[in-house]
Amino acid sequence: MSSQRSARPSASDPEGGGIAILGAGALGRLWAARLPPTASGFVPRNPSALSSFRLHYHFRDSEGREHAVTRPWLTTLSDVTLLLVTTKAGDTLEALEQVIGRIPESCPVVLFQNGLGSQQAVAARWPARPILAASTTEAANRPAPDRVVHAARGHTWIGALTEPATDLVAGIIRQLSPSGLDVRGEVRILERLWGKLAINAGINPFTALLDCPNGEILESRLFLDSIDALCEELANLIAAEGLPPHSPRILRNDIERVARNTASNTSSMRGDVQSGRTTEIDYINGYVANRSRELGLTAPVNQMLTDRVKELVPHPSN
Ligand SMILES: NC(=O)C1=CN([C@@H]2O[C@H](COP(=O)(O)OP(=O)(O)OC[C@H]3O[C@@H](n4cnc5c(N)ncnc54)[C@H](OP(=O)(O)O)[C@@H]3O)[C@@H](O)[C@H]2O)C=CC1
Numbered sequence: 001m002s003s004q005r006s007a008r009p010s011a012s013d014p015e016g017g018g019i020a021i022l023g024a025g026a027l028g029r030l031w032a033a034r035l036p037p038t039a040s041g042f043v044p045r046n047p048s049a050l051s052s053f054r055l056h057y058h059f060r061d062s063e064g065r066e067h068a069v070t071r072p073w074l075t076t077l078s079d080v081t082l083l084l085v086t087t088k089a090g091d092t093l094e095a096l097e098q099v100i101g102r103i104p105e106s107c108p109v110v111l112f113q114n115g116l117g118s119q120q121a122v123a124a125r126w127p128a129r130p131i132l133a134a135s136t137t138e139a140a141n142r143p144a145p146d147r148v149v150h151a152a153r154g155h156t157w158i159g160a161l162t163e164p165a166t167d168l169v170a171g172i173i174r175q176l177s178p179s180g181l182d183v184r185g186e187v188r189i190l191e192r193l194w195g196k197l198a199i200n201a202g203i204n205p206f207t208a209l210l211d212c213p214n215g216e217i218l219e220s221r222l223f224l225d226s227i228d229a230l231c232e233e234l235a236n237l238i239a240a241e242g243l244p245p246h247s248p249r250i251l252r253n254d255i256e257r258v259a260r261n262t263a264s265n266t267s268s269m270r271g272d273v274q275s276g277r278t279t280e281i282d283y284i285n286g287y288v289a290n291r292s293r294e295l296g297l298t299a300p301v302n303q304m305l306t307d308r309v310k311e312l313v314p315h316p317s318n
């Protein structure tokens with residue numbers, strides 16, 4: 001790892017160091033704060049523009065305890081043993097293009113993006129690299145630039161996307177275990193990602209369009225008028241993908257259960273719109289609409305929600 005680190009663990013120490021995090025946002029900072037201080041560092045977007053070799057922030061854990069965190073910006077990536085990619089879906093391919101040539105070819109790359117589309121693009125771009133995807137229900141947010149809150153504990157499932165990653169899951173879980181976060185292997189990672197996508201497709205755009213917390217969508221006319229058709233579009237696509245079938249009724253129940261359980265949450269999409277940031281709609285409802293078209297299906301409700309969310313803030317394809 002970088003020469004800026006003190007007491008650095010050996011990159012070959014399976015319990016220790018060598019973990020680089022690409023994407024120093026809410027989720028990346030959560031992982032860094034939970035891993036031992038010498039185990040991880042952040043990959044800078046532009047190493048020559050760094051004003052400091054360390055990143056400092058305040059971390060509030062899920063029990064409400066606060067502490068200061070300092071982690072290095074990594075300027076050398078040649079001994080990285082694991083790369084966690086915590087950029088937004090739309091930034092991921094470009095961010096990895098800048099970095100992947102600097103990490104060892106054997107280094108596993110774990111993608112944490114919500115939705116679908118970005119994971120397949122990365123796996124297709126580097127099929128000979130060990131690429132994996134994670135689906136996580138951990139929740140972190142960043143109320144101020146130097147503050148990160150672990151809002152809710154959850155679970156993280158990790159599974160291989162490319163063939164060279166197939167046997168690496170257990171070792172990655174061992175490397176992440178000092179975090180104390182619940183990390184599990186998942187052989188059917190695409191199904192797991194689809195399950196999360198369905199929940200996000202049924203909650204996030206409504207919260208963004210209605211500018212309300214998750215629970216409030218359940219009484220809204222927009223949600224009540226469109227949720228059954230949206231779930232039918234999802235169920236048709238899941239079946240066309242050859243995945244285990246989901247009935248529209250069960251999908252709606254799952255969406256409503258999560259909206260009730262997270263009733264006071266601001267969804268990530270509403271948060272992005274409130275901050276004027278590009279949302280991940282193209283990887284959630286937009287992915288459903290595009291993929292449906294590719295498979296000869298139609299998904300007008302997912303398309304309508306995609307179009308309307310993209311009117312709220314600028315998106316690259318606008
Ligand atoms: N936060 C959470 O609880 C969860 C998040 N996820 C998923 O994880 C992903 C990240 O989410 P989150 O952490 O909330 O998002 P954030 O926007 O907080 O973090 C993304 C970070 O990536 C950085 N970044 C973008 N492009 C590059 C680049 N080229 N090189 C280096 N860094 C770059 C951004 O920097 P800058 O700010 O300078 O643009 C930003 O700090 C998303 O796909 C999200 O859906 C999934 C489950 C839970």
Ligand SMILES: CC(C)(CO)C(=O)C(=O)O
Pocket residue numbers: 114199200203204214258262265266267268269
């Ligand atoms: C489950 C949900 C909707 C919780 O807020 C989420 O994952 C998100 O906000 O992106």
